[in-house]
Amino acid sequence: MIIGITGRVGVGKSKATDIIQKYFGFVVVDLDVVGHGLLEKKDIKLKIIEVFSNDILDKNECVDRAKLAQIVFADVAKLVMLNSIIHPEIKKKVESLLVDYTNESRIAIAGALIEEVGLTSYCNKTLVIDAADAAIKMAVGKKKSARLKFQRSREEYLNRADYVVENSYDDDYYNGIVSVIKRLIKEQVGVHLVSAEVLDVDSEEKQMVSVVSGAKKAVLASYKSKIDAVKASCDQDHKPLILDVNPAFKTRKVLGVVGGMGPLATHYFLNMFPDDMPIKVFSNTQIPDRTEVLLSGDQSQVQKINKMLKDSCDVLAELGADIFVISCNTAYYFVDGIDSLVNMIEVTCEAVEKMSDKSNVLLLSTKGIAKAGVYQSIGAKFGLDIVLPNDDDIDAVMQAIYALKAGCLDGELIKACVDVVNAYIGLDRAGVVILGCTELPIIFSDPRIKKSLNSKITFIDPMQVLVDKLIKCTGVR
Secondary structure (H helix, E strand, O other), X not given: OEEEEEOOOOOOHHHHHHHXXXXXXXXXXXXXXXXXXXXXXXXXXXXXXXXXXXXXXXXXXXXXHHHHHHHHOOOHHHHHHXXXXXXXXXHHHHHHHHHHOOOOOOEEEEOOOHHHHOOHHHOOEEEEEEOOHHHHHHHHOHHHHHHHHHOOOHHHHHHOOOEEEEOOOOHHHHHHHHHHHHHHHHXXXXXXXXXXXXXXXXXXXXXXXXXXXXXXXXXXXXXXHHHHHHHOOOOOOOOOEEEEOOOOOOOXXXXXXXXXXXXXXXXXHHOOOOOOOOEEEEEOOOOOOHHHHHHHOOHHHHHHHXXXXXXXXXXXXXXXXXXXXXXXXXXXXXXXXXXXXXXXXXXXXXXXXXXXXXXXXXXXXXXXXXXHOXXXXXXXXXXXXXXXXXHHHHHHHHHHHHHHHHOOOOHHHXXXXXXXXXXXXXXXXXXXXXXXXXOHHHHOOOHHHHOOOOOOEEEEOHHHHHXXXXXXXXXXX
């Protein structure tokens, strides 16, 4: 049996692993410990130095974790770059350890980033340790608790749990851990107490773990009727996630974001908004790959994506959203018939049209959006002549995009993107580059890129342009 123990920073995961290791004989694979050890591997350290420079080393030529944390937890783009280096290595190491522990009957993988690293499939059950924000801040202090904004939301963790134990930082927490582990050992089965099926479990099962609060179950259960609206068009293996990023303010328009088509990009997008922005997010991870559908020309799949996007907006409308956006450039090819949608491509072309020098405009994007001609056709309405790279160069950009999605972006792929820009804009000409895929602004925020690019180039991040527009639309500013 392998269980995953996860939850946000400061909730008490280490205490839980101490309990199960001491009293139940679990072998614990701690992702933090694994990650810290990997920082001193020569090849990984060189990659980190390449991104963050030698300044990241301490007097003993070791990676200074405190200094590294200070940098990445102040800039989500730098955090993404670090994760793209370290996460694949953590996964490889854990997979190796699991092979070593083949004869162990009880194993726990513990860490806040089990899902991000790609280890969820190894866990028979997932135990989420939960705590209120105020309790976390009191337990770990203001500085460390500030990292919460870089992690998945509380609701996202809860929606992925098989069991939840609320840490009230007293003896009840110990009792809750023991209760759950005893049940797992006894039956080695569990009930998704906080999944979309929370209302479907029988009354006996609902009462089985007292530490899962009734209020939390009620909140999550209230989403069930909303989720049903899109279940028909989603596979049942991975349920779409609904979360409320910020309460709706009745005096303002509420923004609905359809995400899930590149989780890093959705996270990057949401972090651009001010804290008081009223947002509802529907992360629909079951929408097919938009580029593959565009390149295949399969009209039935085009219609399927259109319907899934419409259904997602309907869910957000039921949750109180007034206007909608999609955190994926390519998805805007499929938006026919969606009312109250703010079109990212239109607002981007409008912003470029207002620039003083727009004679040299290059689009970097997925192959699908390039082939579909969405930016070119909308740009033409604004008097823009948007240039595309050739097929080989688009392929180079695509490789970098998919590498970032997979958490394995490296310097060679970044250099390929730089070469494409320099080839089309030139080394000394002014120009505009539209970063027409939501992963590209993250890639081009890499400090290695700035050293190799023409300083006269203006990069347009469609997500930032869209955010500025939405802030005005919703009345926040």
